[in-house]
Structure formats: structure tokens, C-alpha cells
Amino acid sequence: MSDNVTMRIWRGDPEGGEFTDYVLPNVEGEVVLDVIHRIQATDAPDLACRWNCKAGKCGSCSAEINGKPRLMCMTRMDTLPEGAAVTVAPMKTFPIIRDLVTDVSFNYEVAKTVPAFKPGPEPEGGFRMQQIDVERSQEFRKCIECFMCQDVCHVIRDHEENKPKYAGPRFFIRFAELEMHPLDVNDRRELAREGAGLGMCNITKCCTEVCPEHIKITDNAIIPMKERVVDAHYDPVAWLGRKILKRTKKTAQEAAAG
Amino acid sequence: MAEYTTHDYDVVIIGAGGSGLRAAIEAKERGLRVAVVCKSLLGKAHTVMAEGGMAASMGHVWPEDNWQVHFRDTMRGGKMLNNWRMAQIHAMEAPDRVYELERWGALFDRTQDGRINQRDFGGHRYARLAHVGDRTGLELIRTLQQKVVSMDTDVFMECKILKLLPDSEGRISGAVGYMRPTGEMVVFTAKAFILATGSIGKSWTYTSNSWESVGDGHAMAIWAGADVIDMECVQFHPTGMVWPLSVRGILVTEGVRGDGGVLRNSDGKRFMFDYIADMFKAETAKTEEEADRWYDDHINNGRTPDLLPRDEVARAINSEVKAGRGTPHGGVYLDIASRRTPEYIRRRLPSMYHQFMELAGVDITSTPMEVGPTCHYMMGGVRVDPETQAATVPGLFAIGEVSGGMHGANRLGGNSLSDLIVFGRRAGIGAADFAEARTGTPTVDAGEIEAAINAAFAPFGREGGGNPYDVQHELQATMQALVGIIRTGSELEEALVKLEEFKERTSTLTVKGGLAYNPGWNLATDLPSMVTTSIAVAQGALNRKESRGGHTREDFPGPDPEMGKVNFVQRQTAAHGYMAPITIQPEPLPEMPPELRALLEEAH
Numbered sequence: 003m004s005d006n007v008t009m010r011i012w013r014g015d016p017e018g019g020e021f022t023d024y025v026l027p028n029v030e031g032e033v034v035l036d037v038i039h040r041i042q043a044t045d046a047p048d049l050a051c052r053w054n055c056k057a058g059k060c061g062s063c064s065a066e067i068n069g070k071p072r073l074m075c076m077t078r079m080d081t082l083p084e085g086a087a088v089t090v091a092p093m094k095t096f097p098i099i100r101d102l103v104t105d106v107s108f109n110y111e112v113a114k115t116v117p118a119f120k121p122g123p124e125p126e127g128g129f130r131m132q133q134i135d136v137e138r139s140q141e142f143r144k145c146i147e148c149f150m151c152q153d154v155c156h157v158i159r160d161h162e163e164n165k166p167k168y169a170g171p172r173f174f175i176r177f178a179e180l181e182m183h184p185l186d187v188n189d190r191r192e193l194a195r196e197g198a199g200l201g202m203c204n205i206t207k208c209c210t211e212v213c214p215e216h217i218k219i220t221d222n223a224i225i226p227m228k229e230r231v232v233d234a235h236y237d238p239v240a241w242l243g244r245k246i247l248k249r250t251k252k253t254a255q256e257a258a259a260g
Numbered sequence: 261m262a263e264y265t266t267h268d269y270d271v272v273i274i275g276a277g278g279s280g281l282r283a284a285i286e287a288k289e290r291g292l293r294v295a296v297v298c299k300s301l302l303g304k305a306h307t308v309m310a311e312g313g314m315a316a317s318m319g320h321v322w323p324e325d326n327w328q329v330h331f332r333d334t335m336r337g338g339k340m341l342n343n344w345r346m347a348q349i350h351a352m353e354a355p356d357r358v359y360e361l362e363r364w365g366a367l368f369d370r371t372q373d374g375r376i377n378q379r380d381f382g383g384h385r386y387a388r389l390a391h392v393g394d395r396t397g398l399e400l401i402r403t404l405q406q407k408v409v410s411m412d413t414d415v416f417m418e419c420k421i422l423k424l425l426p427d428s429e430g431r432i433s434g435a436v437g438y439m440r441p442t443g444e445m446v447v448f449t450a451k452a453f454i455l456a457t458g459s460i461g462k463s464w465t466y467t468s469n470s471w472e473s474v475g476d477g478h479a480m481a482i483w484a485g486a487d488v489i490d491m492e493c494v495q496f497h498p499t500g501m502v503w504p505l506s507v508r509g510i511l512v513t514e515g516v517r518g519d520g521g522v523l524r525n526s527d528g529k530r531f532m533f534d535y536i537a538d539m540f541k542a543e544t545a546k547t548e549e550e551a552d553r554w555y556d557d558h559i560n561n562g563r564t565p566d567l568l569p570r571d572e573v574a575r576a577i578n579s580e581v582k583a584g585r586g587t588p589h590g591g592v593y594l595d596i597a598s599r600r601t602p603e604y605i606r607r608r609l610p611s612m613y614h615q616f617m618e619l620a621g622v623d624i625t626s627t628p629m630e631v632g633p634t635c636h637y638m639m640g641g642v643r644v645d646p647e648t649q650a651a652t653v654p655g656l657f658a659i660g661e662v663s664g665g666m667h668g669a670n671r672l673g674g675n676s677l678s679d680l681i682v683f684g685r686r687a688g689i690g691a692a693d694f695a696e697a698r699t700g701t702p703t704v705d706a707g708e709i710e711a712a713i714n715a716a717f718a719p720f721g722r723e724g725g726g727n728p729y730d731v732q733h734e735l736q737a738t739m740q741a742l743v744g745i746i747r748t749g750s751e752l753e754e755a756l757v758k759l760e761e762f763k764e765r766t767s768t769l770t771v772k773g774g775l776a777y778n779p780g781w782n783l784a785t786d787l788p789s790m791v792t793t794s795i796a797v798a799q800g801a802l803n804r805k806e807s808r809g810g811h812t813r814e815d816f817p818g819p820d821p822e823m824g825k826v827n828f829v830q831r832q833t834a835a836h837g838y839m840a841p842i843t844i845q846p847e848p849l850p851e852m853p854p855e856l857r858a859l860l861e862e863a864h
Contacts, residue, residue, distance in 0.1 A: 015776065031504020033619070043729035047780030048773025052301070054470040057510045057615055059398065060304045076618050099441050100777040110302065110417075118410035119365030129362060130374030136367045140392065143367060143399060147303055183365065 003028055007079060008087040009037055011049065015100050023087065028079070034090065035063055035074035038102075050101035058214060061148030065102050066091040071150035071212045093153040106149050112169045115197065116176055121185040131184045142179035142223060144215040145172065151209035151219060157202050169198035171209035171219050178223035181230065191234040194227055201228075262713040264436070264445035268702075269293045269414075270695040271688075272435060272448045274421050274477065275456030277305035278397070278680035279660035279687070281404035283454050286688025288411045292695060295448065296408065297416045297437070299457075299472050303405045306458050306470055307680065310397025311513035311611065313379055313389030314677035316354035320375045322386035322558060327351040329385050332859050334675060336539065337383040337569045338639075338668020339809040340824055340860075341490065344852040345646035346666040350675070350682050357681040358390050366403040368392055380518040383569040383672040385543070386558060394513050394611050400677055419446065420785060421476065423712045424453060424484045424656070425704040432484060432655035434704035436712045440782060443775020445713050449702045451695035454649075454657040454687050455481060455642065460494075460793040464635035465740040466509040468500055474786040475793030477662035481642045482792055482830070483837050486651040489664040489827040490640035491793070492800030495671055495810045496745045498573035500634025502591035507619045509634040512594065512612060514673040516629075517566045519608045520555060521596035523577070524628070525585035531592075532565035535576035540568055571670040571809045574633040578745055581632065591632035597625055633745055637676065639667040639810060640800065643829065648690030649683055652831075655694065659687045665827075669809020719784045725770035728783040735762055735790055743798050748814045752802040759798060762791045763839060788838045799844050800828045825849055 009024045024041050035053055042049050053063040056075045063074040068082060068089055082088050096104035121129070151171035158164050169177075177194045180186050194200045207220045217223075271287040273280045276298035287294045298305065317330040330351035335342050358376065362368065368390050369377040380387045392399040408415070421437035435448045457477035461469030482488055499512040517523070525531045530551075536544050544562045545551035551564035566573070577592050586592060596605055602625035606613050609624070616622040616629060642651050642658035644665065649657045660680050667675060719725065742755035766787040771780050800811075806820035807813050826846035833843050 029506065031620075032506045036506040042779055043727075043733070047727065047729060047771070047783075048778045050777040050779060054300055054304045054306070054472065055309050056470065056507075057309065058618065059395070059611065060308045060470075062300065062304050078619070103441070103777050105441070106301070113406075113409055114412075118406065121363055121365075124363070128359060128375065131367075131370055132374055133370040133377075136370060140367050143392070143402060144395065145402075146308070146398065180365075183367070185362075186365070 003030065003080070004085060007037065009041065010087040010089040011038075011041070011102070012091040013049070013101050014098065016098050019098070021089065032079050033075055034067055034077045034079060034088065037079065038074060038090070050099070050103045052103055059146060061146030061214075064093055064148045064150050064153065066093060066153075071153050073148060073214050076214060093149065095153045095155070095159045096149070108165060109147070109149050109152060109172060112173050115169075116173060116180075117188050117190055117193065119180060119183065119186055120188045122187045129185055135184045138182045139179045141217055142175040144217055145175060146215060147172065148214060150212045150214070154208045154212045156206065156208065157199075164199070164202065167199045168202050171203070171224065173198060174200060174203065174227060175217060175219055175223040178227050181227065191231045195231045195235060200224070200231060262445060262710050264447050264709065264713065266447045266449060267295065269295045269448065269450040271452050271454065271691045272297060272450040273454040273456055274435065275305070275458060275660070276302055276415070277307040277456060277458055277660060278400050278404060278677060279684035280305075280454065280456030281401070281408050282681050282684025283456065283659060283688035283691065284408050284413055285404065285411065286685050287692045288408075288413050290692040290696075292692055295414045295416060295450075297419045297421060297448065299418065299420050299440070299476075301417050302415050303401055305401060306473060307397045307401045307677070309468065309511065310400070310677050311394040311511065312381055312515040312518065313391030313396045313674050314354070314358060314400065314681070315381070315384060315388045315672065315674035316358045316390055316678055317351065317386070317388055318355045318358065318376060318378065318390070320371050321378045324559075325386040325388060328859050330354070330388065331856070332862070333384050334672060335668070335860055337672040338670055339819065340668065341493070341808060341827070341849070342668030343646055343665030343850060344856060345850065346683075348856065349646060349686070350666060350679060353682045354678040357678065357685065361400065361403050361681070364403050364407045366399050368399070379515060380555070380567065381673040382514050382517065382567040382573070384674065389518070389674040391515070394515050394609050396677060400680070416446070420782065421480070422716055422785060424480050425708050426484065427703055430654065431698070431702075432653060433702035434709070436709050438716065441777050443778070447704070447709055449704060451698040451702055452655050452657065452691035454659060454691050455662045456659050456684070457662055459638045459661045460790075460797070461635045461638065463736060463739045463790045463794050464744070465736045466500065467635040468497060468509055468511040469635065474789045476786070476789045477658060478638070478641055478796070479789035479792040481651060481653075481656065481658060481662070482796065482832060482842060484653050484656065485832055485836050486653045486656060487643040487829050487831045488641055488796060489643045489829050490669070490800065491796040491830060492804050492811045492828065493639035493669045493809055494635065494797060495570060495637035495639060496574045496633040497636035498570055498577050498633055499594055499631040500636075501620065502587070502630050502632045503589040503620060510615070510619070511634065511636065512629060512631050513609070514570070516594055516596050516609060516612060517564075519596065520599045521594055522564070522566050522599065523573070524593040524595055525580045526587060527585060530566070531580050531585070532568065532573065532576055535572060535579070536565050536568065537572060540572070544568065569670055569672060574745060575812060577631075577633055587630045589630050591630040593628040594631045595628040597627055602626070637661065637671055639669065639671055640664045640797075645690075647686065648693070649687035650690055650694070655698070657687045657691045659683050669811060716785055719769045719771035719781065722768065722770045725768040726765055728769050728771065728780055728787060731762065731765050731769065731787060732783060732790070735787070735794065739794055743794070743801060746812050746814050747801050749802060752798050755798045756795065756802065759791060759795045766791055767839075792838060796830050796842060799830060799842065803828050803844055803846070
């Protein structure tokens, strides 16, 4: 283990910024966030970064470490190339507030557009569900909202103009979670297609690769949702069925309306 | 004149963890104008750290379970210092609150017959914790967050509240703070305020708490003239990580022991059998064989002593390490690897597996964990009306860790998440009732707003003052050394002298940089909360001349029956505010009705 470590940290605000080097003693067992905290306590008390739990459970401390989106609290220094400076930059997809802190309000705005969970009538003695049936949605509910899947998604990473019509991977798993929830009776397939831009995802799996919770975003959420949307929207029999038969599920618009 | 934006509501909730969000739902359902104000982003509150589950006597695994047994377990776990009515309400209402979460979309793990599964935890007679693997807190906060968002509730994220302000009649009517991304000052006026700001645990060096847990709610309530009780009752969780040093204090869920893990010392001995207090002898296993049979047969066997209440286990670990039977890094071993299959461990405890693998390079399916006590939970807090969570100052309500009484001298694992939803709902109702009944427009004194803003900005212009980080580290070292898990009178007196000095030092800080997202400045504004709550803890600890629950005095090693009949109540009487003294006196506990007392005396 070398004696010192060089941290190359992006400092700046919406007007612009640059990387600044900080050289500190190397301490065994530290994660990137520990080193950031030592810089705050000594050289740069105003170095802005978000963090809360420091245990990979809250998803606050997302940053791009050596160019890759990662949680600072779960990235051990001794897993990074020794001897080279460690670069830490803010997530690129979101507007800068200051230093490593970005304005992630895009995600909170999208969250408001997802029609809420709505259970069917509750049977006498309460709901019953089998473990195997809840596990599909439980996988998506592991999401800690670190927004790194959003950060790495090239549909919005380099295309600001796509944001108004694209919800992004975090919300595709939210749609999938609700769609596969054994009790939910809202139908969000049309909304996922039209409003959320599910069709714009071309399944490069970048989101899956960066997910710190190892959620199989593409395989288990996006692809099944694409299939369900196709079934609902383009199947002529289903189309005719919608026209003729009484629907048991609400449409997305009705769901969105309440 | 200081500049600020004013927002007016009926009910303002400060804090967006489980209790704050649950309160918001209730107040919002009444059709009131409700705002949630939180110091971090929505969904990041400390509730996400809760792992094991929420306790509710639904009886899905053991039909013998009911609210009476849960009440009894809670009171005994709290060493009888609990407010009996809060413990009763909690035990009675917890099942309904859990079922309600399911109606809002929560997906708990299931039993074979498709109902909500329940797991064993320390101090609970029956398997009682509804859970989702070891990420139950995340499930709770996400369910409530999504419900709050679907109700179109106003949320002010990354907003630090500095101070509560009364109207001319003494009703809490305003709160002044700032938006962390910009440093812009804000004032909230409302008919009722609910404090839901969480713990005080950041004042210790080794803690499971995040930067947010500085005791903002406790401190603001004290400065506003409200009573606080049981401030000496701080829970040190027995199992925090001890190595590497940088992760020391991060929580290792009690679920590890609930699912079969056992504590061993460096000799490989299951030492908890040597630490069974008389109070728990009847219900605890006497041999390892009996303890191992208990997992499958709770009726005919005593519980494993690894699952004694947290205060008992934390003290035992402390004693083992002191006696030289600790691990190389100063903890003890928590072993589930030799007792359960790797598949079982990964399925039941996925985030523990992940946490040790990533942070310590330890595979818990093959290697024992090293663990030791870490500051975890605040039992003490604002004295509240058990029915409504109203504080002793009108217009003010407190919930979760900000309120005191529910957990007495020691909280049982799993009783925290259920506390949040039971009393979050009740506070929402209480605050809504108060707001609807309150007449007139809430008004606060502009001079007080101005003074609070000027105090917050003062460190920017000051030359030569202390660095907030240095002061925080020294405060933490003081509390860790002198007001830690084992306390003595002389050290507590020394701590109180030092804490008075910290009052001065935090009033002369110097901060560099600008207003926008400046952590150094943010810390400078958090320090007064840390110092005030630390003083209250040390004063309480000095006055409680006995050992009870989370409060252990080396110079008074046993419980004192007379001390067990009182709460130590602290408040600011003559003058209010950060620099004003806090008085302390014992007051008798509320009298428990005989039918409830009878429940406590039953053997099981």
C-alpha cells in the first residue's frame, strides 16, 4: 500500500468548474467516501457531497469514480488502481448544484407521474400471496434510488431533449414492480409506452451493469414490460377485446386520473 | 433586514423518516395543507437503515401471540421505565398499521400459507417481526414515500430547520431554516408542528447513525420550553462492525441472531449463557442444546440468550472484551457460518452478506463476523401525551426517536418501525385536530426570525474561530469517552464541564466558502443541537444513580427500585434558547392500571 493517495475531485458550480487534486495519507480499509470526509475535515470544508447511511442502503452518495457511476460509500480504495490518482466527478446526466452534488429533481418529478398502487378488494381474513409471487416485485423494490441507472442511460445522458418524454430505468422497474405486484389492479402498460418512453430504450444493459443492488433491470423489468406493452397495444385480438368486452383493469389514463 | 421566503400551512412536519411520512399521510387525508420538510432527499432518512423488521403481534407464526404478550415484552425490555399507555397503544395498534402498509403496496416476506411472515428477535417471546429480508426499513420508507407522493403532498427537500418560534400566546407557530442547495432562508408558519427528526447518535464516535442524527428535534423542543424525559437512556446496539476502522459502528442486524447466529468469544465459547439476568432466567435456555431446539419449538424450550434484550447483550460483549476474550480488533465473534447453509444466509440476510463482502472482505457464509457495541438509538425525548403525541408546549408534537416514554430504558428490536407507524398516525391525527381547532392566523415575531438568521450566518464573517469539523470530532470523542456505554459520576461531571465549553466554542466558529451546499457551514448549524442534546444526556446520566436498560453506571451497578419509579424530566425554565441552562428533576411515572400490571407478573 502506498503512503499517499491522490484524489482528483471535480469542484465547481453551474457556471463551470475543474478537477482539483488533494493528496492525503493512505489509510487501510477506507472507502472513497471516507477520503472525501477527510478532505472536508481538513483542506476543503465546503466540498459538497451527499451521503447518509454510509452502508450502501440509502443511495445518496452516487458519483462517477474513475469514470464509472458508483456509490462512494461502497467503493474501497484498495480496489482502485494503485499509484494512480482517483478521479471523482458528479453524475453527468443531472444539472450541477455544486461539486459532487447534482440536481436530481428530474427523478422526483417522474415519480409523481406514476399512477399509485391500487389493490383489488380485500378478502375476508386479509390478502394471501405466495413467496414466489412476491419475489418478482421484491427484486425491484430493492431499489435504493441512487439514480446511477438514470445517470448511465444514454437516452438521457447526452440528450437533454429526451428527458420530458422518457422516465428512465429507475421508473421502468417501478412500472414493472407494480405491473407484477400480485394485488395491484391498475394497468400502466399504455402509460409506460406513451408517456414514459419505454420504446426508446434499446436494451444496451448499461443500467443493469451499474446497479449497486444487482437488480436485473433490463432482463427482468424492461424486456418483460416491452413484451406486455406490445401484447396490450399491438395484438389485434386484444385490441378487439378492449373494444368489445368490459375491461377488468383500468387504462393508464384512467389510472393516472386517479 | 435578512431576506427569507415564507410558506404557510396548517401542519408542518419536520423530518421525512417513517414517522414523519406516516403523520403526513394522516394529516393530508384530513384535507389540510401539509408540508414535509427534510434535511436530505426524500427517501434517504435513517429509516432505510432499519433491517430486521417491525414488531406486531399478528400471530401468523405463533397463534399464541397477542398484544398482551407484546406489551409485556416491551415493558420488561424497557426495564419498566416505559410510559405504560404508549406501550399498550403500540402493542394494540401495530398489527393494523402493518396490514395497512400492505394495502399501500408493501410486499412483506410470506408464510407457507401466504400470510405476512414473522421473524424472531431479541426480547420478543414469539416470532413477531414482519420483514422483507434484511431491508425492512427501505420497504417501509418507500411504501410511505410513494403514498405521500401520490397524495400530492408538498415536500421541501434538503432544508435544515434551525429554530421553532412561538406566537404571542406561546403556541408554536413558525420555524426558521434554510435550503441547503442554495443557502436561502425560509420561514414556515403553521398551526401545528410535528418533530420527526430522528436520533442524536452522531454525537458519539462509533455510531450507526448518519450525519443527520444530531438531535435537531430534541434540541429545538428544549429551546422552545418543552419537557424532555429519559435523556440518559441511549441504546448501544450490541452488534456493530468493528473492522476496518473506517466502517466501525455500521450496524449488523439482530436478524443474524434471530435467524440462528450466535455470539462467541475468542475461546469459541457461547458466552451469553454466563450473562442471563434473574429477570430473564425463566424464559431463557439453560444449555446450548435447549437454545438450539428453541428455534423450532418456542413452547417447550427457553429462548437462546443470544437474543436477550440489547442492553444485556451489549454489556456482556463489553465485559468479554474487557476480560481479554475479544477478537483481534476488539469485538467478539458473531457466527452464523457454522450454523446455517450459505444459501440460507444469502437468502435471509442479503444485505449483511453484501455489506461484509464489500466493506470488510469477509464472506459471512464461511467466516464469523467481528462485532461490538455501537451507538444506535435514543429512547429518551420529548415528553408527549400518549394519545396524541402532543408535547408540553401547545402546537408542538413529537414522534419516533424525538419522543420519549414508549421504550423506557431500552428498546426491543423491531419496536422502532412499529412505533413510527403507530404514533406517526396518532400524531397526524393529534396535529390535525389541534390545527382545526386553533383560531387566528399563526404569527411570529419578525425580530426573532431576524435573530435566528443572523446567528446562522455569523460564522461566515468571523475571523479566527474554530473549524466545525474539529469541534465535532472533539465533541464525539468526549461523549464516547465520558458518556458512553459504561458511565461513572466523576466522568459525567467532567463531561458536563467540557460541554459548557463546547457551548462557547460552537458560538465562535469560522466557516469558509459560500452559502450554496456548504457542508462545513451546515455542520456549524448542526453543532448547537449536538451540544444541547449531549448536555441533556450527561445530566440525565449523572442524576440517575442506578443502572437500568441502556443506562449503566459503574458506580451504581444495580437497579434501584426507587429510581425505577421516576422519569428524570429536563426543561428550560427561566430563560430559553441555546445558551440557557436546562434544569432537571425526578417526577413519578404515570400509574399503571392493575389489570396491566397483572400481565407483567405472568411467567410467560
